[in-house]
Amino acid sequence: MKIIESTPENLERAGEVIRNGGLVVMPTETVYGLAADALDAKAVEKIYAAKGRPASNPLIVHVADWGTVEEIAYPTDLAKRLADKFWPGPLTLVLAKKPVVPKETTAGLDSVAVRMPAHPVAQGLIKAAGRPLAAPSANAFTRLSPTRAEDVGDLLGVELILQGGPCEVGIESTVVDCRREEPIVLRPGQISLEQLQAVVPTTRSGAASEKVRAPGHHSRHYAPRTTIRMALRIGSEETGLTFQSPQNSRQIQMPVDPAGYAAELYHALHALDEVGAEYLVVEEPPREPGWDAIWDRLTRATS
Numbered sequence: 571m572k573i574i575e576s577t578p579e580n581l582e583r584a585g586e587v588i589r590n591g592g593l594v595v596m597p598t599e600t601v602y603g604l605a606a607d608a609l610d611a612k613a614v615e616k617i618y619a620a621k622g623r624p625a626s627n628p629l630i631v632h633v634a635d636w637g638t639v640e641e642i643a644y645p646t647d648l649a650k651r652l653a654d655k656f657w658p659g660p661l662t663l664v665l666a667k668k669p670v671v672p673k674e675t676t677a678g679l680d681s682v683a684v685r686m687p688a689h690p691v692a693q694g695l696i697k698a699a700g701r702p703l704a705a706p707s708a709n710a711f712t713r714l715s716p717t718r719a720e721d722v723g724d725l726l727g728v729e730l731i732l733q734g735g736p737c738e739v740g741i742e743s744t745v746v747d748c749r750r751e752e753p754i755v756l757r758p759g760q761i762s763l764e765q766l767q768a769v770v771p772t773t774r775s776g777a778a779s780e781k782v783r784a785p786g787h788h789s790r791h792y793a794p795r796t797t798i799r800m801a802l803r804i805g806s807e808e809t810g811l812t813f814q815s816p817q818n819s820r821q822i823q824m825p826v827d828p829a830g831y832a833a834e835l836y837h838a839l840h841a842l843d844e845v846g847a848e849y850l851v852v853e854e855p856p857r858e859p860g861w862d863a864i865w866d867r868l869t870r871a872t873s
């Protein structure tokens with residue numbers, strides 16, 4: 571792996587890689603992303619090749635200022651209200667796209683997903699490159715998203731991995747389609763439906779309806795290589811995630827609050843994936859509001 575410290579010099583170097591059409595792994599506050607120039611179709615094609623990602627799965631474009639949003643998309647008033655409240659941060663807004671965004675970036679859709687990440691290294695890379703950055707999570711297709719630079723696996727054609735420490739949020743951003751008066755949550759994340767409704771009361775969840783599910787949001791996703799199942803309690807000899815004191819060295823005790831749990835989840839599963847267990851057990855988290863995004867990821871990981 572080519573992990574480098576995110577010094578100003580290295581950010582300049584990484585920005586040049588992006589301008590030359592190359593791939594850089596960057597930290598964000600949610601998960602590490604595999605970044606390329608979002609407006610360069612050839613560069614974006616390298617992302618799909620590196621991940622083995624189907625061409626039907628659109629990418630999120632990362633920006634460092636509102637002006638860039640207006641250059642690449644047609645923001646609605648309510649999108650602006652959500653951005654004012656939650657950006658920079660773990661919220662992605664789906665907007666009608668402008669022609670400058672190549673079809674490779676949006677998988678042929680006439681919409682584009684935009685996010686302003688809060689992580690200073692992500693912001694630094696966007697500024698150093700001087701380009702909006704298309705960046706999916708830096709994992710092979712259907713595998714676990716990395717939340718540590720060390721968890722980024724081998725990805726074809728990646729020139730650099732920027733060190734940014736552990737991701738604070740730990741699960742992917744909330745994705746909201748903002749093109750109509752009723753914003754629709756396409757992917758749950760740390761920013762909850764209730765928080766969105768406090769800003770735009772007409773916001774609703776899209777999870778119940780297949781039709782409005784996010785494209786590329788496959789039911790089997792976010793999975794370790796080892797088979798994984800859910801249980802109320804983990805057995806004393808089993809390997810997995812627990813809320814109790816661990817009963818053996820292959821059990822990891824998870825935080826009992828959803829934010830703490832999310833921050834640890836992928837790294838814990840990455841670690842347990844290495845122990846060579848026959849299967850992993852994840853104890854069911856509470857069925858309470860605040861745990862929706864965690865349930866979403868665990869359901870996909872175990873499907």
Ligand code: TXA
Pocket residue numbers: 598600601602603604627628629630660662664676679681682683685687705706707708741742743745756757784785786787
């Ligand atoms: O937190 C995150 O969002 C991370 C970091 C790196 O920013 N990125 C991320 O990207 O999770 P990715 O590629 O793993 O997920 C992108 C998802 C797509 O699978 C799709 O569900 C949704 O975002 N998406 C992207 N463009 C869309 C569009 N035009 N319309 C609807 N959904 C879209």
Ligand code: MG
Pocket residue numbers: 706707715
């Ligand atoms: Mg992903």
